Amino acid sequence: MTDIARRPAGELEAAVLAALWAAHTPLTPPQVQQSLGGTLARTTVATILARLYDKGTVVRSRAGRAYAYTPAVEDEAALAARRMHSELEKGDDRSGVLARFVSRLSPDDEQVLRLLLSQPQPTPKGASPDTSHESGSPSRQGAPEPRRQQ
Incomplete structure (x- = not known):
C-alpha cells in the first residue's frame, strides 16, 4: 500500500467539468490540462474526459487528430x-x-x-398536453401527497 492519499471519488471529474463550463468553448485534453494548472498528467486528463464521454456527461467533436470536449449538461x-x-x-x-x-x-x-x-410544466413541441407518465401512473395534480417518515 502506498502513502499517497487518493482524491475523493469524482473530484477530478468535477474539476474537469468546471474547466469545461468556464471555457464556454470546446477544449482538447491539453487545453483542459492547462486550465487545471498543469498539475495533472495529460493522460490522466484524457482518461477522465473519456470516462465522462462514456457516461454521456460530455460530448466530443474532432479537432484535428484529437477530440475537443464540451459539457452535455449546463451546470x-x-x-x-x-x-x-x-x-x-x-x-x-x-x-x-x-x-x-x-x-x-x-x-x-x-x-x-x-x-x-x-407549477405548470411546459409541453414539448409536438407532444400532447397529457401529464401522465408512460407507465400509466396518475399525474402529479391528482396524486396523493407523500408521507414523511418521522
Whole structure:
C-alpha cells in the first residue's frame, strides 16, 4: 500500500467539468490540462474526459487528430439531476424509490419540491398536453401527497 492519499471519488471529474463550463468553448485534453494548472498528467486528463464521454456527461467533436470536449449538461444542478434520473431508471420500483427519497427530504427541501410540482410544466413541441407518465401512473395534480417518515 502506498502513502499517497487518493482524491475523493469524482473530484477530478468535477474539476474537469468546471474547466469545461468556464471555457464556454470546446477544449482538447491539453487545453483542459492547462486550465487545471498543469498539475495533472495529460493522460490522466484524457482518461477522465473519456470516462465522462462514456457516461454521456460530455460530448466530443474532432479537432484535428484529437477530440475537443464540451459539457452535455449546463451546470452542476443539471448534472445532479441527470445522476438522480439515472439512479431512478436502474430500479423496478420507481414509486418505492421516489417515496423513500421524498421521505428523507428536509422540510425546506420538501417545500421547494411542492412548489416546483405545483407549477405548470411546459409541453414539448409536438407532444400532447397529457401529464401522465408512460407507465400509466396518475399525474402529479391528482396524486396523493407523500408521507414523511418521522
